[in-house]
Amino acid sequence: MKTKDITYVALFAAVMGALGMIPPIPLSFTPVPITLQTLGVVLAGGILGARLGFLSQMTFLLLVAAGLPLLSGGRGGIGVFVGPSAGYLFSYPIAAALLGFILSRFRTLTLKKVLFVNLTAGVFTLYLFGIPVQAFIMDLPLVHTIKISLIYIPGDLIKATVASYLVYKLRKSTVVSRQFVKAS
Template sequence: MERNIARIALFAALIAALGFLPAVTLGFGVPITAQSLAVMLCGTVLGAKRGALAVLLFLALVALGLPLLAGGRGGLGVFASPTVGFLVGFPIAAFTTGLIVERWKGPLPLVASVASIIGGVVVLYVFGAMGLALMLGKTFPEAALLVTAFIPGDIIKAVLAGGITSGLAKARPDSLLSRA
């Protein structure tokens, strides 16, 4: 139990740490950031439930006002911005990614990469596009078209998540809770 709590907190801290890497904010108010890589890793390493809990802990800290999002943003105001769909989608993306890794017993680098694409890209984009449509007054197809700007970088992040997860499994097999 205590180890689970520590790992959840550690991965919440990882999401926060990747928010300190320089972000590029696009014209419609959503930054390109490394935090989605950490969300993918929450699922691939911790599994569905623990991964989602790590992201929820991170979002709770953001809601309390800690400036943990890319660009030093935090507070309840971020949940009324164009990024709201992505923030709401973060825990669902981590859960989906983790569920796929837990259930699909294929080669880990492939499974973790595909799970990251499905959960950390496809699922996250659906929520992100819904948030953009709501906040920017656009239709869902218009918002979905805006989100396509993130595809190349997020595919790279998904492959990185697969490689990092596989490397972690080789170096410390007991730390990969998604395959426990």
């Protein structure tokens, strides 16, 4: 792996840690708080691509498993991987890889395409893993856990929209700068 790739992986692992320093919004009816770290997952996949996005999220989770309090609310250690939010954590590298893979398949990117991919492949993947694991750990019916999780949708729509705008602008500027360098 190139030094530049290692730097990007470490940078996005650090972004995830920085987003974890922003206090979570606890909810009285569920132990899974509202955090900004899902924004970092979507950014990692969209900006770094499938392989590096996956590696950045795995690096972040390994640091958390080692005990660093990088999750929102200062949580860390191996115990978080058996708690109610474990499914969401496990989905981080998968969602980043899936986002990066799908976005790489488009010849041209528009803001609408990026937003659609972020909502379907990103947010949906997080829920696909997070909700069933939360239901299992909390010993709740899946349908009840899905109803509880509806509270996260407005915030995730906002985070996906912000991430889509940033990914679109960064990818657009990168493509333009690459074409400029090739023309020179």
